[in-house]
């Protein structure tokens with residue numbers, strides 16, 4: 226229960242609901258317990274009438290009164306049971322909502338490294354399935370516990386008052402029932418976890434086959450994928466049958482134990498009646514109802530125990546994530562104004578998950594309004610420089626100064642808000658093109674969106690779609706070409722008119738003519754803004770104020786286009802190679 230203490234703050238938050246719920250639960254049980262006592266009363270009235278102890282009128286009056294009490298108590302009990310669920314179960318939904326938000330809030334704070342170390346499926350599971358299991362503890366388990374305790378206490382008092390010996394024999398099989406249900410619930414849980422694992426394997430496999438359907442068809446491997454699917458679904462079916470076998474035991478076992486208790490009541494009650502230890506047959510009827518009333522709550526003791534154990538395990542998994550301190554912390558809650566001056570002084574950086582040294586003693590300076598271009602072979606550290614400007618990672622040695630302040634002393638939100646970042650793999654959400662562009666600036670007008678798209682040279686493509694800017698992208702929507710995606714992603718970055726623009730090889734999928742146009746618009750737009758362009762193409766970087774070439778994380782060349790094409794090295798080689806490619810294309 227240590228892990229579940231995390232929920233105490235929520236129980237405290239909703240204490241009013243919980244107290245009302247508990248009171249309603251207790252009162253509802255009290256009303257429902259009227260039934261067996263009035264059933265006994267009916268027996269006594271009938272016995273008295275048969276023995277001629279009461280007149281017909283008194284018999285009628287007493288019988289009607291007892292029936293009315295039973296109906297009334299059942300009605301009030303039912304209404305209160307409804308409110309019991311409305312209070313306690315609703316609290317569990319509120320707690321589920323709060324906990325999900327707490328976890329999601331924590332996920333948002335955690336750095337990129339956290340996402341690299343943990344699988345997406347695991348992150349999703351903790352916020353959905355684990356929270357679901359914890360809810361079962363905060364709601365149904367709590368409700369059934371209050372219910373069981375109340376019922377048990379009241380019924381036992383009634384039973385021992387009415388016939389102590391009979392009471393003892395009646396409740397004897399109940400602990401066996403509770404232990405059996407507990408064992409069965411654990412087994413059911415174990416088997417259903419396996420079923421869940423198989424179901425998720427099956428859905429992951431199906432989803433991947435659908436997403437990769439073009440590759441599957443192109444390679445003609447449909448029969449193989451179908452065989453794999455069949456094998457997976459056969460295993461899944463087998464696990465499902467295993468689960469059903471245990472589930473099928475649940476109700477027969479309950480019926481057997483209730484039957485045993487009923488038989489005991491009838492046999493022992495009957496013997497006691499014959500011996501004159503019990504006055505009326507009504508006591509036996511009353512006890513049979515008690516036994517049936519007690520069976521379910523007693524069964525729930527086992528069930529609740531297994532729910533609490535599962536919730537504890539799930540909350541432990543949730544707490545593991547909640548306890549993680551974000552690696553990148555905002556150290557400055559005051560607003561800081563960001564200008565576009567960026568300086569790297571001997572920056573070195575090692576990715577701690579792979580131990581790869583991505584940057585070694587990198588130094589450069591860009592003034593506000595200037596453009597820096599970074600070139601280099603794949604894996605040379607270009608993207609890492611951009612990630613460090615956005616403080617997605619903290620550096621190991623050296624310093625990064627932005628707006629004359631150490632990067633980690635800047636307000637993190639201000640820093641990130643002043644950056645427009647276009648990643649290497651443009652990521653677009655399953656939403657309209659308009660909303661994907663507006664993502665950079667929630668309050669953007671229609672005109673802002675169109676202007677950004679025009680500057681990114683994608684407006685003409687968008688208006689050709691039937692729905693224009695309202696065209697929905699993604700799984701059920703239209704698929705954009707690689708170059709279109711890159712340009713929508715550029716529009717998203719420029720719409721917020723940020724102080725710093727970071728372009729990570731984002732023109733690789735557009736033709737050189739469009740690239741030229743985009744660079745021209747960017748040139749106009751980026752007046753007064755600092756731009757860092759990562760590219761593999763000389764054509765994208767030739768107009769930059771500064772160019773650096775990285776090799777294995779180190780700067781090996783630095784300068785302007787005009788000077789670099791005259792120095793032996795990577796830049797000149799690349800320039801000559803791309804020049805001859807353009808020439809051969811023109812021929």
Ligand SMILES: Nc1ncnc2c1ncn2[C@@H]1O[C@H](COP(=O)(O)OP(=O)(O)OP(=O)(O)O)[C@@H](O)[C@H]1O
Nearest residue numbers: 576578579581583602603604605606607608609610
């Ligand atoms: N998140 C990460 N975790 C661990 N290692 C990483 C991570 N990202 C990059 N690396 C490694 O750091 C080195 C530099 O990578 P980086 O992405 O900065 O190169 P790049 O020059 O941008 O390459 P490309 O041109 O292919 O995009 C590579 O060896 C890469 O494998």
